[in-house]
Amino acid sequence: MMKETALAELVTYIFETQRNSEESVVFRLADLANFYEERLTQLGFSSAQVHSTRLKVKLLQKMPELEAHTKGKYVLLMIEEDIGPTIAFACDNNDTMHMAKTAEMIRCQLATKKTTFSGSLVSEDINDSIAHPLLQLVKLIEHGPDIKSQLDNVSTNSDLALVPLLIFNYHPHTQKVPVK
Template identity: 45%
Template sequence: MAKKFQLVDTFEQRTPTTPPETNWKLCLVCQEETTESLVCPVLSKRRDPGSGYTTMAANLVKFDELGKLPRTVQLQRLDEGQGVEATMVAHQAKWHKTCMLQYNNTMLRRAEKRLIASSSAFGSTDNVPGKRARTHSSEATTSGTSCFFCGKSGTETLHEVATFQVDTRVRKCAAQVGDNELMARLSMGDMVALEAKYHSKCLLALYYRAKTTVEAEQKTDHEGVMSRIVLAELVLYIEETHLEEGTAPVFRLADLAKLYTTRMEQLGVALCKKVNSTRLTERLLAQLPGLRSQSKGRDVLLAFDEDIGEALGKACEQDCDTEADL
């Protein structure tokens, strides 16, 4: 029997009849476990802590009316029959700050402006609001004559993103520098589909910021490891000196700081500024509970409790002998 041919309608996006359940312990929006901390309006110190739910619920509904909610965010799973806001309050909903920024008032206004501008370009305003746009036409500009990064057109040439490699690298750089506003714009879709345009200097500036941020983090990590190693060596030196018989060592903080700096330089770490003496003292006292610091003029001296006690005892004996002689 011959098969009956039927044209498949790919225009309408069909959603599951039963939306997935919401895990209220995770982010309301992305439903993913990440290293980013969660924000709960109920725990806010504001006088009206519940206002966070009011704003978020209203914005999500408006984004849905504009057809700008991704398929991963379904209002059906956020509404248990009494409205989105009431459901959020009942479950004490939480979210990541970066996810919330994608649906704040600023992003909502931008989405409305893009949709109005796109509809006007086609001579119609039927898409504003309420009808879900199915093509990329309503998202095709950011705007089409302005730079995706700086938002300005200027006199410089605008280049259009043509490869996914650029989109991938921009997303990586945005995460590295922690640019929440840029990440929010990127959440609207890939840069190729958005027909994003950019100034060469703006794109290069982002790449440079990401490069310097990564290098600074790597340098900080390396310096931190070397600092802990040098401190351990300094503690060992103080302990070994203290164990020597016949001596009650007294250490000048300035000498210890110089020793610390010299050793760091030997390990390849060039310190940009002078060692913080107060911080060094605190670290040494934390590692050596019996060690005490004492100021004498402009110097800070460090000695062990037992040696200080013995010195005070001898001083008292000498005073008694002196008084007896008198």
Template identity: 40%
Template sequence: MKMEAGDAVVFPVNQNTRQDKGSSYSILAGHLRRFNELGLLLNSFLLSRLDEGSGVEAALSANNARYHKTCRLRYNKTKLDKAEKRHLKIGADEKEEVVARKRTRYLSRPSSTETKHHEVKCFFCGEAPGSAGLHEAATFQLDSRVRSCALILDDMDLLTQLNAGDMVAQEAKYHRNCLLNLYNRARKIKEMAGKGTDDEHAIAGLAFAELVVFIEEAHMDDETSPVFKLADLAQLYTSRMEQLGVKHEGRVHTTRLKQRLLAHFPNMCAQHQGRDVLLAFNEDLGDALAKACELDRDLDAVHLARVPKL
């Protein structure tokens, strides 16, 4: 841990009596054990090395242990309470996934031979399960939240993986710490944006989120079958970025914008019409084509009406 200059090494605050001193060591030992159970101690901090056979508390007391104030603050009760709340949140998500897995029936399952030869890796870091093990994604709420985080972070690698389908369909598995790390990184970006930062990365995420809301609202209108021109969406995105204080020197990378939109909307497809790229939802294609044919018939009737009578 990096220490600030002048950070003194001190005894426990309560050292007036042997009982007070022991109480301080007891509290510290309890906090350290809980942080260790949550997997939040530094990798270089091996709690087992503090145990000389009679427990951590006894070892601290026997050696009149001292510590830096900043180190003690790192493992105080406030930090522990926040860590446990985050842990409970992740645990609740996983419990919901377990229930969902019991209700979910997959149309096809890999054979035992395929499973044996298929190496399972974490969806986020690509590493093997390790001692922590992997958890399986089984709820669409988890998939939706991961997509939102990927959009906020503008993580193209993750968006590309999500473009292959939702995490449930992909039977994605992940380390709990990887998921928590994703949530924390996205939360920091949102907090930065909320404080009015000029961070272009955060503002780009907000502008894209508003573009997604615009598309969703158009899609929810039952009376229309929206077809979006990529160039128009790029213009909306650029305009919103400029309103938020970020000006682009050149044009927005439309191909990248298209990939991000397709990653967020798995049921959307892109069609090329000349130099234009059109985006539409799969379920709206039929209505859009029908309306296009109806418009063509109207135009044909107009042209026929203009033909001079022979």
């Protein structure tokens, strides 16, 4: 009885999450198994060890519109009608979108930060005018995005010089370039 109650609650969770989301929802079987195991323990089930493959079979039986897909070591579950839009979104999400999103995030942080950079590279100005998210981005570009490169290369003089120059040349509003 406890297992059926927890399973019914898990099925309801999947339906409600999918229904209340404006985007496609992908569930990791491991996460669902953890929820199920925690709920069984909470209900007083003494041996709440959950076999995820058996749980997947039960979920697929209860929810015929649910599909399971393997991605490496993960089993991903999603509602059949969401698969097409999810694939289309993944294909449209290219590098240009990532760059635009990154630039927008940095620009938002620059817009809220007051700087004292006067245009000259005096050490006092540099330390006061550093925007840390921008410094992190410069370090990722200059030294590489992997953790080893970041550990080996603390903030260099070139990093510390580039950040204030970028801030000094930052325009909060897009400027129109005159057409000749």
